[in-house]
Amino acid sequence: DTEVTQTPKHLVMGMTNKKSLKCEQHMGHRAMYWYKQKAKKPPELMFVYSYEKLSINESVPSRFSPECPNSSLLNLHLHALQPEDSALYLCASSQVPGGMGRYEQYFGPGTRLTVT
């Protein structure tokens, strides 16, 4: 199984709502990532978890709150978002953190988020 799954596929939320995005992988990967992708742009790294611990927060606003409950699951909690946060949110995983860059990342299909 080389699949990363993400739910929901689409999400529309108001600026006062609280919602969560979910990501799951069963490949035994120990590094998991959240990216934000705007239309016609490459993905931008938001957070990295290595061995279920937060390794990096790329200066992401606090209205985005990541959580890694176990080695297979990654959540992104959303609260008080702005319309400019509308984007495709991608989850990815890779085999070993700090693996000399050799290991590719496996991406999920993404959650298309619209903030109204």
Add this chain to the structure above:
Amino acid sequence: GDSVTQMEGPVTLSEEAFLTINCTYTATGYPSLFWYVQYPGEGLQLLLKATKADDKGSNKGFEATYRKETTSFHLEKGSVQVSDSAVYFCALSVTKTSYDKVIFGPGTSLSVIP
């Protein structure tokens, strides 16, 4: 700092034409190099990779060779199909303290017409 440059397109080709997408990089050390592809409405998929100089990655008729002397990793395919229409991202991966950071190029949009 580390960066990736690639032709942005859009690139439009007829079916069975030859494809080249140029990619050059700047990095300290010895990064691994990747091509990812994103089909409409989907996430990214790894197309091919090379982890050291002179390695050739290949998959589904696509090829790219890691050229350290020219810091390049150009993507080629001899005969494109309509199903190859997608956005192609060149990327490098560098090791930070506790994780590998992937740096993407801006992406090249490819349309193949029958």
